[in-house]
Amino acid sequence: MLAGLWLDAALGGVIGLLFGSFLNVVIYRLPKMMERQWAAEFAHRDAPHPAAQAPAVPAEAAPEPFNLLIPRSRCPACGHMLPWYENVPVLSYLALRGRCSACRARISARYPLVEIVTGGLFFFCIERWGLTAAGIAWCGFSAASMALACIDWDTTLLPDDITLPLLWAGLLSAALQWIDLPLYDSVLGAVAGYLSLWLVYWGFKLATGKEGMGYGDFKLFAALGAWFGWQALVPIILLSSVIGAGVGIAMKISSRLREGGYLPFGPFLVGAGLTALVFGPGTMLGLALGLLGL
Incomplete structure (x- = not known):
């Protein structure tokens, strides 16, 4: 019984590490998504009435999709796309010694810290209340x-x-x-x-x-x-x-x-x-x- 509880808690901790990795994406991208939405709303509000518009000009290309899933994670310094093995919670940070594999720019220690804390909280919750x-x-x-x-x-x-x-x-x-x-x-x-x-x-x-x-x-x-x-x-x-x-x-x-x-x-x-x-x-x-x- 006790062994099963600890096994469930360990599983919860691993899932928490994965959630922590996703939370890093949410923390970075959600405010930027909100800013884009506000900018689009202001642009729509301030746009001139169709009857008063100047002659039509070619439309600009649609911006690249940006949400919690697209685009793939990349280095903010050089734009290097991260392969899956550079996205493993905590372990990838340790293996890379806290630096981008392409440009060697420093990676913030908060990324693994968020993963570790989230994993610890999930472990605690499952250990206390079970699955x-x-x-x-x-x-x-x-x-x-x-x-x-x-x-x-x-x-x-x-x-x-x-x-x-x-x-x-x-x-x-x-x-x-x-x-x-x-x-x-x-x-x-x-x-x-x-x-x-x-x-x-x-x-x-x-x-x-x-x-x-x-x-x-x-x-x-x-x-x-x-x-x-x-x-x-x-x-x-x-x-x-x-x-x-x-x-x-x-x-x-x-x-x-x-x-x-x-x-x-x-x-x-x-x-x-x-x-x-x-x-x-x-x-x-x-x-x-x-x-x-x-």
Whole structure:
């Protein structure tokens, strides 16, 4: 029985490594896909009325398809197409010693790190809940959270394409009893999570005239409320705020803050959510209070 559980967990870890490799694609491409969509919408909006257009000119060639599957992965420095054996999670990075096989440009260590962390989270979820609906649901939560944290850190965007499915998946998992959370607590957590940050946003904006966070943060906090319940919201926001403030102060002292002096909040919300997944909200509250010296 125990051997079978560990075998399932190991299988989950391997699948997590593969998911982590795909998440690297999502993290890089999804923001660019969003930018292309926005550019196309603006171009369509600003296009002159057909009756006022100048004489027709030959149409430009259609842009190369760009989505999560096309084109194949390539080196951003030289455009070298990666064969399958250079896309094996973690092992390819080690074999290539962190450099492109064609131009020897350095490959970011975050690629294998995302794969390792995702694999570890999948291993944990299957080891704890087994190959059950609960285990698979929490694996999905972990994968979506990893993607959101990295995308927000890179671009300060929290795409609706991930936050909203994550929110609905939490509510559905509670409704179907895949997770150990009453539906009432899940719904209340989603509502309270969204409204709490919405109120903070507008209070800060009315007081300072500035926007302290984006709407994506509201949706992410609502999703965390749907997965963990309203009782977990205070520990999550407290821990994420304490760690976020500490990181922000450290980056400001070292002059590493990006232009404008802001720091995305999403990665810290995700970090607190994953802490709640592994250790539970109660332990997380104690950790946050300990960091505050209370």
